[in-house]
Structures are given as C-alpha cells and as structure tokens.
Amino acid sequence: MQVNEKTSSRKKSQTKGQATEEASLVADIAAKSAARKPAKKSRRRATTKSVKIIVNGEDRVRLIAEAAYFKAEFRGFAGGDTVRDWLEAEAQIDSMYRVKD
Numbered sequence: 592m593q594v595n596e597k598t599s600s601r602k603k604s605q606t607k608g609q610a611t612e613e614a615s616l617v618a619d620i621a622a623k624s625a626a627r628k629p630a631k632k633s634r635r636r637a638t639t640k641s642v643k644i645i646v647n648g649e650d651r652v653r654l655i656a657e658a659a660y661f662k663a664e665f666r667g668f669a670g671g672d673t674v675r676d677w678l679e680a681e682a683q684i685d686s687m688y689r690v691k692d
Contacts, residue, residue, distance in 0.1 A: 643689040654684045 646654070658680035663671060 643687065645691045646688045647691045651684060651688060651690050654688065655680045658683055 655677065659673070659676040662676040662680060663673065
C-alpha cells in the first residue's frame with residue numbers, strides 16, 4: 592500500500608507541475624500577444640461621389656406623395672399626422688434628388 596500511495600503522490604505532483612508549466616506558457620503567450628503593436632489600419636478611403644438625380648418639380652411632388660403614403664401605410668394608416676408624413680417624406684426626397692430649375 593505504501594508503494595502505491597507514494598507512486599500516486601508522485602503522479603499528482605507531476606500532473607501539478609505540468610499544469611503549472613502549461614499555465615506559465617499560456618501566460619507568456621498572452622503577454623507577448625498583448626505587447627504586440629496593433630496592425631496598421633489602412634488610411635485609404637473610398638472615393639465614391641455622392642450623385643443626386645435631377646428631377647423636375649412635378650416628379651418631386653409625386654415622389655414626396657408616394658413616400659408620405661408609404662410612411663402612413665407602414666404604420667397601418669392608424670394615428671399619425673399626414674402633415675408630418677409629408678414633411679418627413681419631403682426631407683427624404685430632397686436629400687436624394689435635386690430639382691431641375
């Protein structure tokens with residue numbers, strides 16, 4: 592019995608030693624990766640241009656009316672304010688289109 596107890600205690604100490612070694616390796620790796628400099632980010636920006644489509648006055652009003660209708664439809668035509676729908680739609684359309692003089 593004594594031999595088995597000594598053998599098992601040696602195995603336990605070896606296992607604890609291995610676990611300690613592994614923990615120190617993991618800690619070293621974590622420290623090294625934390626010390627690394629972050630990768631440089633590209634400063635290159637997209638060169639897309641914002642282009643507004645030109646519409647005449649009649650088309651602008653038609654687009655605003657459709658957008659206001661869809662806003663009311665989205666809320667199920669319940670409640671809300673038609674003037675507010677119109678003004679929000681107008682702002683949306685004006686941000687997307689340019690009116691032809």
